[in-house]
Amino acid sequence: MTDLATSPAPALRPGIDWEKASRLVTGVLMLTIALVIIVLPLYALLSQSFEDHQGNFVGLANFVSYATDPILRQSLINSLWVASLTVALVVPLGFLFSYALTRSCIPLKGAFKGIALLPILAPSLLPAIALIYIFGNQGYLKWLMFGHTIYGPVGIIMAQVFHCLPFVVLIMTTALATADARLYEAAETLNTSRWRIFWTITFPGVRYGLINASFVVFTTAIVDFGIAKVIGGKFNMLAVDVYRQIIGQANFQMGAVIGVILLLPAVLTFVVERLTYKHQTSQLTSRAVMLQPTPSRLFDRLMLAVAVLISIPILGIIGTAIFASFVTLWPYNLSFSFDNFNFGAFDPGGWLSYWNSVEMAAWTALFGTVMAFCGAYLTEKHRRGSRVLLGYHIVAMVPLAVPGIVLGLGYVFFFNLPSNPLNVLYGTMAIMVMCTIGHYYTVPHLMALTALKQIDNEFEAASQALGVSFWTTLRRVTIPISIPAIIDIATFFFVNAMTTVAGVIFIYASTTKVASIAVVALNDTGDDGAACAMALMILYTSAGVKLLQVLITKVLLRSQQQWRSSLRDA
Numbered sequence: 054m055t056d057l058a059t060s061p062a063p064a065l066r067p068g069i070d071w072e073k074a075s076r077l078v079t080g081v082l083m084l085t086i087a088l089v090i091i092v093l094p095l096y097a098l099l100s101q102s103f104e105d106h107q108g109n110f111v112g113l114a115n116f117v118s119y120a121t122d123p124i125l126r127q128s129l130i131n132s133l134w135v136a137s138l139t140v141a142l143v144v145p146l147g148f149l150f151s152y153a154l155t156r157s158c159i160p161l162k163g164a165f166k167g168i169a170l171l172p173i174l175a176p177s178l179l180p181a182i183a184l185i186y187i188f189g190n191q192g193y194l195k196w197l198m199f200g201h202t203i204y205g206p207v208g209i210i211m212a213q214v215f216h217c218l219p220f221v222v223l224i225m226t227t228a229l230a231t232a233d234a235r236l237y238e239a240a241e242t243l244n245t246s247r248w249r250i251f252w253t254i255t256f257p258g259v260r261y262g263l264i265n266a267s268f269v270v271f272t273t274a275i276v277d278f279g280i281a282k283v284i285g286g287k288f289n290m291l292a293v294d295v296y297r298q299i300i301g302q303a304n305f306q307m308g309a310v311i312g313v314i315l316l317l318p319a320v321l322t323f324v325v326e327r328l329t330y331k332h333q334t335s336q337l338t339s340r341a342v343m344l345q346p347t348p349s350r351l352f353d354r355l356m357l358a359v360a361v362l363i364s365i366p367i368l369g370i371i372g373t374a375i376f377a378s379f380v381t382l383w384p385y386n387l388s389f390s391f392d393n394f395n396f397g398a399f400d401p402g403g404w405l406s407y408w409n410s411v412e413m414a415a416w417t418a419l420f421g422t423v424m425a426f427c428g429a430y431l432t433e434k435h436r437r438g439s440r441v442l443l444g445y446h447i448v449a450m451v452p453l454a455v456p457g458i459v460l461g462l463g464y465v466f467f468f469n470l471p472s473n474p475l476n477v478l479y480g481t482m483a484i485m486v487m488c489t490i491g492h493y494y495t496v497p498h499l500m501a502l503t504a505l506k507q508i509d510n511e512f513e514a515a516s517q518a519l520g521v522s523f524w525t526t527l528r529r530v531t532i533p534i535s536i537p538a539i540i541d542i543a544t545f546f547f548v549n550a551m552t553t554v555a556g557v558i559f560i561y562a563s564t565t566k567v568a569s570i571a572v573v574a575l576n577d578t579g580d581d582g583a584a585c586a587m588a589l590m591i592l593y594t595s596a597g598v599k600l601l602q603v604l605i606t607k608v609l610l611r612s613q614q615q616w617r618s619s620l621r622d623a
Contacts, residue, residue: 094463146222204286228262429501457556504538
């Protein structure tokens with residue numbers, strides 16, 4: 054009895070750390086999903102480019118065939134030339150517009166910026182169709198073409214300038230908004246001319262923004278499908294060549310080769326962006342004074358003229374599309390009519406394509422936001438020492454260097470394989486949602502990371518000390534604080550899902566055709582009025598969602614202002 058009482062108790066095995074196990078399982082799940090929707094389709098695309106029609110490895114034979122085909126080689130030259138000229142035109146215009154918004158005292162800055170960002174809310178097909186109404190064979194400004202045709206490089210470049218301007222404005226307004234007023238005050242004290250101040254202070258501070266904007270425009274112009282398809286005519290471009298090789302000729306190997314070639318400028322842009330980010334020095338120190346523009350009658354009038362002159366073509370293109378959608382038959386019968394919105398008269402599916410777009414955008418916003426925010430939360434708050442979460446973060450950055458048409462083509466090769474158990478998803482709404490999430494995933498991931506970096510890690514440390522699960526902390530602390538960012542992410546997914554064309558052009562079925570694809574089909578059949586109407590429905594829906602986002606965010610920030618102030622003061 055004494056021996057039993059005095060004998061030591063057997064050592065207990067340490068229990069399972071369910072908190073750590075839960076994070077691991079969630080991380081593995083997130084990584085697996087990311088691999089399926091991003092990496093595996095790209096691997097399938099790359100594999101296809103090195104195989105023949107029988108699936109045998111042929112090395113670089115397909116690439117040699119591409120290089121020796123004069124028509125395909127000319128498409129590459131055309132794409133590089135158009136993209137370079139687009140950069141040369143739109144980057145200076147975007148810089149001037151951004152300079153007017155940030156460095157002058159012009160009125161209606163918010164309205165001008167809103168006008169510049171309107172093209173983001175519409176598919177790239179819209180400016181191409183509108184330009185046909187303006188400068189085409191029946192265009193009301195056809196005489197300005199001086200005998201030339203809008204179909205070809207001229208029309209492509211004009212539409213690309215419209216389409217790419219918002220990207221330059223977004224990048225350059227951010228770059229120009231951060232400047233130290235002390236540098237400018239010192240220069241003015243030394244009687245330095247405005248021109249020299251610009252080249253010695255302003256330009257060095259924004260040069261990395263200009264480089265990034267140039268590469269973003271270059272890549273966008275090369276990989277865009279909608280504009281070249283609608284207004285390109287017989288002028289071959291790489292993105293349209295992919296479509297012709299796959300849909301027209303069923304030459305999957307050559308389509309994969311062109312897809313790989315389209316991947317190169319996007320990868321180059323990604324690398325340049327990373328390098329410029331590393332070399333970019335902070336423009337604002339702890340002692341910096343934010344630069345505020347001072348009124349100058351002559352300069353402000355000049356900048357106002359710049360803003361107005363750039364805004365007029367944007368409004369003119371959108372206004373033309375709106376007018377064309379409400380006339381009976383351009384240009385012969387210009388009486389007001391809703392006939393173009395009777396989509397059933399032009400397409401057996403009628404309004405189904407539009408509602409498919411809304412459905413796809415809603416599912417993309419829902420699942421994309423949940424995945425991006427939860428993945429970013431694990432990455433930011435619990436990545437230390439986790440190879441799984443590090444791998445997830447790397448995969449999440451990949452879509453930034455992958456054009457939509459390339460990823461969509463990869464989905465054809467991966468999900469269409471009969472041996473793939475996920476083949477059942479092919480032709481469904483689910484695969485289109487997956488492709489759209491994968492295509493636009495990087496930006497929401499970075500948006501979520503940025504929002505989460507502003508939340509002190511002490512919340513997680515305190516929760517762990519109190520034995521509170523990280524899921525509870527996420528639900529009760531992190532998500533309420535991050536609601537504005539979550540709404541931004543959901544809106545980003547929704548708007549891009551509404552406007553996407555190239556990402557889903559290869560994977561839709563007759564029952565899942567979306568509005569942007571319907572615009573392409575309507576344009577192919579010559580029903581440009583109905584195509585305009587459908588494109589505008591996309592614009593109206595995107596604008597409505599964007600306005601709703603702004604309204605909800607303002608209401609939330611106002612209601613949370615008191616406790617947010619308390620958090621900052623604490």
